[in-house]
Amino acid sequence: MSVLAVFCALLVVLPLILVFFYLLKMGFSSLNLNFFTKVPTAAGENGGGMANAIVGTLELMGLALIMGVPLGLLGGIFLSEHGSERTNGWIRFGADVLNGVPSIVWGMACYTLVVVPMGGYSAFAGGLALSFIMVPLVLRTTEEVLVLVPHAYREAGLALGIPHWKITVNIVLRTAFKGIVTGVLLGLGRVAGETAPILFTALGSTSWNHSLKEPIAALPIQIYYYAISPFEDQNRQAWAGALVLIVIVFLLSTSVRMISNRRKRA
Amino acid sequence: MITASNPSLPATAADLPEPKRWGDRLFKTITFLSAAMVGVGFLLVAYVLIQGAWPAIKLYGWSFLSNTHWNPVTDNYGALPFIVGTLVTSLIALLIAVPLSVGTAIFLTDLAPLWMRQPLTSVIEMLAAVPSVIWGLWGLFVLMPWLHDVPYTWLNKHFSFIPLFAGPIEGSGACILTAGIIVAIMILPIVTSVSREILRSVPDLQREAAYGLGATRWEVTRIAVLSYARRGLMGAAVLGLGRALGETMAVTMVVGNSPKIHASLLQPGWTLASVIANQFGEASGEIQRSVLYEIGLVLVGVTILVNIGALILIKSIETPGSRRT
Numbered sequence: 001m002s003v004l005a006v007f008c009a010l011l012v013v014l015p016l017i018l019v020f021f022y023l024l025k026m027g028f029s030s031l032n033l034n035f036f037t038k039v040p041t042a043a044g045e046n047g048g049g050m051a052n053a054i055v056g057t058l059e060l061m062g063l064a065l066i067m068g069v070p071l072g073l074l075g076g077i078f079l080s081e082h083g084s085e086r087t088n089g090w091i092r093f094g095a096d097v098l099n100g101v102p103s104i105v106w107g108m109a110c111y112t113l114v115v116v117p118m119g120g121y122s123a124f125a126g127g128l129a130l131s132f133i134m135v136p137l138v139l140r141t142t143e144e145v146l147v148l149v150p151h152a153y154r155e156a157g158l159a160l161g162i163p164h165w166k167i168t169v170n171i172v173l174r175t176a177f178k179g180i181v182t183g184v185l186l187g188l189g190r191v192a193g194e195t196a197p198i199l200f201t202a203l204g205s206t207s208w209n210h211s212l213k214e215p216i217a218a219l220p221i222q223i224y225y226y227a228i229s230p231f232e233d234q235n236r237q238a239w240a241g242a243l244v245l246i247v248i249v250f251l252l253s254t255s256v257r258m259i260s261n262r263r264k265r266a
Numbered sequence: 267m268i269t270a271s272n273p274s275l276p277a278t279a280a281d282l283p284e285p286k287r288w289g290d291r292l293f294k295t296i297t298f299l300s301a302a303m304v305g306v307g308f309l310l311v312a313y314v315l316i317q318g319a320w321p322a323i324k325l326y327g328w329s330f331l332s333n334t335h336w337n338p339v340t341d342n343y344g345a346l347p348f349i350v351g352t353l354v355t356s357l358i359a360l361l362i363a364v365p366l367s368v369g370t371a372i373f374l375t376d377l378a379p380l381w382m383r384q385p386l387t388s389v390i391e392m393l394a395a396v397p398s399v400i401w402g403l404w405g406l407f408v409l410m411p412w413l414h415d416v417p418y419t420w421l422n423k424h425f426s427f428i429p430l431f432a433g434p435i436e437g438s439g440a441c442i443l444t445a446g447i448i449v450a451i452m453i454l455p456i457v458t459s460v461s462r463e464i465l466r467s468v469p470d471l472q473r474e475a476a477y478g479l480g481a482t483r484w485e486v487t488r489i490a491v492l493s494y495a496r497r498g499l500m501g502a503a504v505l506g507l508g509r510a511l512g513e514t515m516a517v518t519m520v521v522g523n524s525p526k527i528h529a530s531l532l533q534p535g536w537t538l539a540s541v542i543a544n545q546f547g548e549a550s551g552e553i554q555r556s557v558l559y560e561i562g563l564v565l566v567g568v569t570i571l572v573n574i575g576a577l578i579l580i581k582s583i584e585t586p587g588s589r590r591t
Contacts, residue, residue, distance in 0.1 A: 002377050005369045005370070005376075006373060007369070008367075008369025008373060012366055012458065013386075015393070018408070022408050070300075072300075075297065075301035078298050078300060082297060083298070091301050091305070094308060095304050097308075097570055097577070098308060100569060101311070101512070102566070104542055104543055105315070105562055108315065109310065132307060135307065136304060139304065164287075164293070165289050165294075193395075193398065193400070196398075196515055196543055203547075220515075223399050224402070224515060235407070245399075246397070246400060250392070
């Protein structure tokens with residue numbers, strides 16, 4: 001029986017090893033200077049790159065950060081510092097349910113709310129769809145971290161006569177800062193790889209993006225289009241793009257681990 | 267709560283008197299509105315989906331859920347192929363992933379040497395961080411060809427008398443079974459980590475009692491741990507199901523995109539989420555778009571119900587103070 005359990009563990013780890021192996025094998029050879037500096041060429045021509053997609057992913061992550069984190073942060077503060085137990089329980093439950101909604105639904109909602117009134121696909125719509133994913137995530141992680149701040153800190157502030165909101169902002173938030181940053185980075189890591197929400201909001205593009213109202217390219221969506229394309233050069237670029245994407249995602253999760261380890265040691 | 271030393275002092279933040287300063291009240295209002303955004307967001311999505319789906323709901327009524335046609339030319343649409351496709355791929359994913367995940371969770375909590383536990387947990391978390399489109403890419407170019415060449419042709423040659431494995435198989439290997447396997451890989455991390463938490467929360471006393479009665483290692487795990495944790499493990503499986511229902515990109519790339527119901531697992535199909543991904547951007551005409559909204563509504567409704575069930579099951583087993591290191 002123990003052998004079975006070991007076997008299960010091995011089978012679980014196997015796909016990760018295989019994915020890494022193939023990403024490196026198929027993608028590494030296509031990573032060249034062209035890839036990082038050029039935009040996609042016409043279909044069938046060789047020698048394009050994904051520069052606009054890489055920049056676009058970073059831009060969309062920034063948009064999701066600006067639009068999603070403040071709401072999630074403030075909501076998490078409410079859950080941990082104010083409110084009654086019953087309403088908080090419902091809000092927490094609602095956030096957990098929203099976390100489980102398929103991300104394509106956020107894309108559909110943003111399409112109706114932003115793309116149709118605006119008359120076109122835009123980076124703003126893509127960032128908004130991604131921020132819908134970030135808000136419940138950041139809300140829950142912020143609340144979990146704030147609850148861990150010892151009560152004595154708040155009571156010390158009260159004893160000094162500091163207004164309650166100043167206690168929350170200057171003492172509690174500052175103490176929990178690393179945990180909040182961890183939660184935000186986890187959310188960003190998830191958002192960086194999301195394709196479905198930006199399929200019909202930001203649309204992807206083959207040129208540089210110049211304003212929030214234009215469509216924007218992003219790594220996940222470019223990988224998707226290139227993977228299902230019949231041209232072999234584009235398929236190879238899809239692997240290279242996937243390698244870059246997974247490096248970004250893993251950089252984010254390693255920095256999460258580094259931050260939380262530093263916290264434990266201190 | 268009243269403390270023994272001074273009954274009039276508040277003991278928790280909840281006992282504090284209502285804020286009288288405007289700064290406090292403003293802050294409380296702002297944070298409350300932000301938290302309420304969760305409810306607002308949910309209502310907004312529901313409203314948008316229902317409004318978009320309304321033309322289709324008016325046109326087809328309940329027969330939409332049992333119709334099997336998909337004809338943009340005659341505007342004859344039905345969602346049954348996608349419902350069946352979603353259910354079958356999720357079922358396959360659960361059948362593969364839940365035993366593997368529970369086995370791995372047992373390994374992590376009981377059998378693995380202590381030095382191995384944290385690295386293995388990190389590896390499984392890394393599995394969760396891989397984006398869906400990369401699983402789709404790998405599935406499309408690596409897994410699918412191998413599945414087609416080795417297991418599928420063998421199954422089709424020797425077992426095609428069983429309807430599950432019958433039928434001409436696609437040359438690419440794109441079929442319901444491939445989608446099920448990919449989704450299984452994607453839900454492994456979440457089911458494993460939740461199962462691990464559940465198994466960790468089983469009190470030590472249960473295991474010690476079983477050992478005291480002379481049970482072998484496997485009997486301890488089976489009798490003391492697994493039966494105690496059964497409801498929580500079911501919750502982990504249902505959580506995995508919720509995740510499996512919504513998987514879009516990886517499924518789109520390997521499921522074969524065919525709006526027909528086949529009895530065979532080796533034939534292509536479609537799921538609720540992947541048909542939206544494929545068709546929403548290019549939907550011709552108001553009815554087709556409205557139909558896709560209705561499919562989205564069905565998807566969201568089913569996913570939310572499944573997730574609520576999972577949360578209830580999981581929370582019913584975690585009692586405070588029962589965690590094991």
